[in-house]
Amino acid sequence: MVRKTVVRKNRYFDSVFLMQVARRIAAQPGISDASAVLATEANRKSLTKIGYAGDAGFDTAGPNDLVVAVSGDERAVDAVLANVEQFFTHATPIADAQPQRHSIAEAVAARPDASVAVISVPGEFAAREARAALEQGLNVFLFSSNVAVEDELALKTDARQRGLIVMGPDCGTSFLGGAGVGFANAVRRGPIGIVASAGTGMQELASLIHRAGSGISHGIGTGARDLSEGIGGISTLTAIEVLENDDATTVIAVLSKPPAAHVARVIEERLARCTKPTVLCLLGSGRKPATIDEAAALALQAAGVSHPAPARRSDEMLARALDQLSPERRYIRGVFAGGTLCYQAQVIFRDAGIAVRSNEPLPGMAKLANPDESLEHSFIDMGAEEFVHGRPHPMIDATLRRERIEREGADRSVAVILLDFVLGAIASNDPAGDLLPSIRKVQQQSPIVFVASVCGTDEDTQNFAAQTRALEDAGVLVFASAAEAAAFSLDVVRRLAERKELVHADQA
Amino acid sequence: MQTKLEEALRKPVFVNVGVRSFGDSLREAGYDVIDVDWKPPAGGDLRIADLLDELI
Numbered sequence: 001m002v003r004k005t006v007v008r009k010n011r012y013f014d015s016v017f018l019m020q021v022a023r024r025i026a027a028q029p030g031i032s033d034a035s036a037v038l039a040t041e042a043n044r045k046s047l048t049k050i051g052y053a054g055d056a057g058f059d060t061a062g063p064n065d066l067v068v069a070v071s072g073d074e075r076a077v078d079a080v081l082a083n084v085e086q087f088f089t090h091a092t093p094i095a096d097a098q099p100q101r102h103s104i105a106e107a108v109a110a111r112p113d114a115s116v117a118v119i120s121v122p123g124e125f126a127a128r129e130a131r132a133a134l135e136q137g138l139n140v141f142l143f144s145s146n147v148a149v150e151d152e153l154a155l156k157t158d159a160r161q162r163g164l165i166v167m168g169p170d171c172g173t174s175f176l177g178g179a180g181v182g183f184a185n186a187v188r189r190g191p192i193g194i195v196a197s198a199g200t201g202m203q204e205l206a207s208l209i210h211r212a213g214s215g216i217s218h219g220i221g222t223g224a225r226d227l228s229e230g231i232g233g234i235s236t237l238t239a240i241e242v243l244e245n246d247d248a249t250t251v252i253a254v255l256s257k258p259p260a261a262h263v264a265r266v267i268e269e270r271l272a273r274c275t276k277p278t279v280l281c282l283l284g285s286g287r288k289p290a291t292i293d294e295a296a297a298l299a300l301q302a303a304g305v306s307h308p309a310p311a312r313r314s315d316e317m318l319a320r321a322l323d324q325l326s327p328e329r330r331y332i333r334g335v336f337a338g339g340t341l342c343y344q345a346q347v348i349f350r351d352a353g354i355a356v357r358s359n360e361p362l363p364g365m366a367k368l369a370n371p372d373e374s375l376e377h378s379f380i381d382m383g384a385e386e387f388v389h390g391r392p393h394p395m396i397d398a399t400l401r402r403e404r405i406e407r408e409g410a411d412r413s414v415a416v417i418l419l420d421f422v423l424g425a426i427a428s429n430d431p432a433g434d435l436l437p438s439i440r441k442v443q444q445q446s447p448i449v450f451v452a453s454v455c456g457t458d459e460d461t462q463n464f465a466a467q468t469r470a471l472e473d474a475g476v477l478v479f480a481s482a483a484e485a486a487a488f489s490l491d492v493v494r495r496l497a498e499r500k501e502l503v504h505a506d507q508a
Numbered sequence: 509m510q511t512k513l514e515e516a517l518r519k520p521v522f523v524n525v526g527v528r529s530f531g532d533s534l535r536e537a538g539y540d541v542i543d544v545d546w547k548p549p550a551g552g553d554l555r556i557a558d559l560l561d562e563l564i
Contacts, residue, residue: 014526014527016527016529017528064548100545101542101543101544103544104525104544106544107523107542107544108523110542111521111523111540113515114523114542115512115515115516115521116516116520116521116522116523117523117524118522118523118524118525118526118530118531118534119525119526120525120526121526121546121548125548125549129526129546133525137512138523139513139516143527162512163511163513164512165513176516176517176520177516177517177518177519177520179520179522179534179537179539180533180534180537181522181530218517238513242513246514246517425533425537426529426530
């Protein structure tokens, strides 16, 4: 078994394509593992950690260089690396044999009716492309993160003046005229319009509405920072306005983490003037609706859709979970793909008076000193910048999340591992299947309770029912929403704490 | 007259810049997508890219 790397200077490929290349290489006979990544510092570090280092050019490679790392039988590894280019040319050619367009201006010249630019280039180049799109009269869906707040403000101000919108930066999902853009679930069209600065929040809300039998007219993502002091809700206000004028929308739901105080007032005043019923959910603000579930219920009610209350967690489930846990186990570790779902879980614990640490803490919660090391109760957002620089989001590539689950599972103080599984376009073809080997591995070593929720619908290619069943078959306790899964986990953690107090009282 | 934003909600036509699969999934869902074959400008040096923009 050998580990070797090759570096190609100044070769750019997007991270999703590189992951597909790595999978093709790993499938070759004699190869046990393969990575193809841009040589960012974080990627070089993680390759070094698993034993790759020292080959020519590796240590001096930079973020514009490509590194291919392969392990396996020496002959197979050498054969792959000698012909590594073939794995990069096997990619699907630009679709439909379109002539190649090298800029947004060229694309718009070819299709003057183009209306939306979907931009997912690395953050440092994103503002530049977004500017080019606005100049060409396009609305912008900006998936890229790591865009300076001054750039965001300039882009959104410019867009507003042109009668356009910038969705993002750091916008994961929108639904525009039935088209799911980015990480989007297959949801039916219906009366509820969503405006969300919270990406997986939008997915969860849209999926809950779909599963309740209704649908959404449009879902406009605005980017995580839109309601901050610095941006002032520019895109949120534009989105509310367009949905108010949209005939297909009868109810408008706005979902966000807590905005800056004066921005909250601006949004509230705008919604108060709205001619349609509205629902405002500011997760973590302490006001109702407090969860995405409650927001969905209110929006459905306003749309006149009657829907059955979702099945609740039961005492028997709780008793069974507690039975399998030994006394030294008392902590919860949340390993999330969805940032908003991580945030919502923290809100649910905070509101119950239980302190949780996170790499992305909400106000009042402690920040983990090292995002790679959990401590006591910890909720990790695996989609945070430190985990995705130069590699695909954990909803696409489960590698880091698998490793993290196995590490948390090896900690003898851990009682519960809380997970989210996010289905839909762009996401992995089998989110449950990606993590099940690690879940089973942990279960064989220790009696940890796995709690999960699945965000999606039966129309998603991954299929909500099939994913849920696969997890349940492996003994994972699956709940009807991320909020329900977090609430059940909270029940377990509370009861474990009470149990510990009883033991102490007995001993005293 | 419809604004470009209203147009985008009525019948969106997309220009995809960056991760190819974003465009592919829209295309598979039946929407029109034009791909831009994007590479970091000026070999990744933004300062030089901006200088070049000014010259053009």
